[in-house]
Amino acid sequence: MPHPTLHRTATVNGRKVFYREAGDPASPTILLLHGLPTSSQMFRDLMPALADRFHLIAPDYIGFGHSDAPPRNEFTYTFDNLAAHIAGLVEALGLSSYILYMQDYGGPIGFRLFTQRPSQVKGFIIQNANAYMEGVGDAPRKVLLPLWENRNAETEKPAREFVSIEGTRFHWLVGAKNPEAINPDNWILDQALLDRPGTQDYQVDLLENYKSNVALYPEWQAAFRQHQPKTLIVWGKHDPFFIPPGARAYLNDLPDTKLVWLDSGHFVLDENVAQVACEIKARFAPQHPAANAAA
Template sequence: MIASPHAVSEDSTRITYHRAVVGGVGIFYREAGSPSNPTIVLLHGFPSSSRQFSALMPLLASRYHLIAPDYPSFGQSDTPDPANYAYTFDHLAETMDGLLEQMGLSRYSLYLHDYGGPVGFRLMTAHPDRVEALIVSNANAYTEGLGKKWERIAQFWERPDANEDVVDAFLSEKATRERHTLGTRHPERYDPDAWTDEYTHLSLPGQHAIQASLLFDYRTNVAGYPAWQAWLRRYQPPTLVVWGKNDPSFVAAGAQAFARDVPKAEIHLLDAGHWPWEEANAEIAGYVLGFMDRAVPRRLADAPVAAPHRPPSR
């Protein structure tokens, strides 16, 4: 049988699963695609893990090298004791930076979602020379992108002891489910295992305190918005925004605001909620592939490329 000239081998799109030790913490990550291609690092949101990109990665992997890690205390990564690991966004970014350095990745594009925004912007400001392009899905960097619920969370930042109910509500089964279902036009495309698994994880011993620490530290992200925006204005990275416009948490104004600092940004508002891949996965993949082909020239197939360093398994 003669293979189709457009056929893609299964090995080129297969996701593989790995662990590395970074600063004494076991970090899990998904990988797909050839390291000879430009790398995209996909940074997940709350309270999910790199699993949220499982359907998207095979659509990109035939043309790009993909790395999708889990933060400490998320997904399959270790959950170090808060006495030994400070749960702040600075520290999450430091751990992710350590993983990428262990892998020998000195040039990459970043795909940001939700908590991946503050993690990724810290990587960008620390290493502006490493960032080839930026892809953003419902990862906020502007005050106008914060939905109404953030007014109540801001009260928690001001007086955490008097507003502990904010954390309870933030981590509840209802909130975990509605992060997926609110704003969707295709509820039948959402797998309920996503939010039931997330809620099970949030219910594990110690998670309440860890997630409360990160929610309290989120105030540093809002305080960091002006610096992040200044970074965008200075470096003008090729930027693609593919945003679920019906997201009640990070509203559409936050997507449109990127054009203020990166006038050439490509912005697409999708008729979807906070997790746009759940109902527009192929559409998003098309936008990403087209954008990356324009923004980051692919390396010649016969050009010698050193294999990235593989961190030791834990």
Template sequence: MTTFHTVSIDGLDIFYREAGDRNNPTILLLHGFPTSSHMFRNLMPALADRFHLVAPDYPGFGYSSMPTLDEFDYTFDRLAEVMAGFIAALGLKRYSFYLMDYGAPIGYRLATQHPERVETLIVQNGNAYEEGLGDFWKPMRAYWQNKTPENAERVRQTMTPEGIKRYYITGAKNLENLSPDTWTLDRALLDRPGNQDIQLALKYNYQSNLLLYPQWQAYLRQYQPPTLVVWGKNDRGFLVEGAYAYKRDLRNLEFYLLDTGHFALEEEGDAIADHIRRFMTTYVVKEDTMLAANHIPSAKDIVGPSPLLAIENEAPAKLIVDPPLPEPLSQGRVFIQYRTENLRMLPVFGKGALDVSPRLGHVHITVDDAPWHFVDTSGETLILVGLEPGSHKVLIELADPMHNVITSETIMFAVPDSER
């Protein structure tokens, strides 16, 4: 059950949602723009049986106090200070962060101040790298460089009813999966007198976060917090390149790209909850819980029961291949993501492997009708560089351990001429 509370921090009423037993590992959920702790309304009860979850609203967001610009310094430094007071008021000593959008710059400020308190990081479209900022940020960068009314008005377009809704629907795979309650509530809260000026001040201050990216990356490299990345890969605000960048600095990293947009929880909440449950079970140990120090999680605890079926009763294997990611393609680099269903990708070959359940397999990859192909069992993104400008195609075949093709997909694309 989720409960609802308010605590006074520096004279401000900070609203927060709470679920789960406080004796269990704590996950501190930090929300993004233009929303509030409301974005975690479904995730919290899904994990409350095993974890303690806390989701605050920042000043000026959700149901927390909304002092005017004259009464409060709306910067990310100040929001982090209030959240530090919130953590102290609740007596949280050790916790994992869920970092999403604005939650990332707030959470990384807190993590670098007290790295000893951070058990793990869960990063969902929470940026810490320049690569993650694409064309969406051009109006914002113009505003940072020249704070004119005209540039401010362009930034304000993200706060119109259409702009707010766009955060949710852009990149979503099925609009019928999205509840209109989300953008309707966000709009009502942003339409409060003075709130859009507050949001504009924070958007102007967002540039301070970019200056801290090197510091946050150094924190990741030095402390190596176990990190789960679950990223809506169709987000146009925080590009998928920002997700891949985490791989440079982290060794204990679980990485999942989801076929959805900025607010990935709206469409992929069940999948994200499953990833968090397995990840936290692997890396977080506390006394007096199922994760107690004297309890070693079994394989079944972590991955669930093994689906042992006779081969003839298994569902057919499927291959799903996405078009090349547009941003790298515009620069002459081809990133093709693919996944399989009802088949495990493993480097196991030969006739005997045909009878293994769940079914085993791999992919053959052929570029431009070449007389040879290469074999992949990683499931990682296929990256092609050095292709000449012009039209190309990539054949991806799903094959069994004897290299018999089960199904295939052909991807057609054009590499642009960079000299034009």
């Protein structure tokens, strides 16, 4: 039987958080955490491919996708705050344990959840999400370092270009094996949301606040070493933002990790969804439920 993806909302700290849900809630849960400049829509093809084995929850952060997007004078856009609302969603949905799938911004949000409640996290699926300085490419350094050192109109310009239509299209197409296989709805729909009044202002706030993630890298790495979560890395090897040394760096702290290189860039699922789904099932659900019943 096919497993439909349902589109739901929950109220967390007085804000509406949108999430996609698929699969049987009795199955192991995967919490899918999206990146910039997109939303949970990046998982729309992956979720049906996993719903026969897993329960899937893919939220939109506050300010992203279909979740509430309050102006920056009503909500402080930091990674701590985004993570707090995802933690609140986990609590509202009664998720006692879950595997984290993290891409881009999903990394710093997911790793905050992990360090706060490591016993809840049963594994990592890491797709171009960074926790090591070795993984930061020249492209984000040029955009972010001047912003971190002295935010002003001049240092904001590259950050605003990062979330312009040109920047959003580049995020989706860079490193793609076949650009014609990448659905243009990705960047058109993402940009429509980014172009809402005031949205790019708080997106620049988040790019500035990204320095808080770098400051936490040592804490996250120590938690990896201590708790040793089962880990699968599926990494687009042509990503100019989070470069291959960042994927290999996890192996120093999580030596049992399986690392899969994909002939792709910052986003991988448009071209590699079947392979990614197979790798996830092999790592986290190696035996089909029907096989268990027959045993």
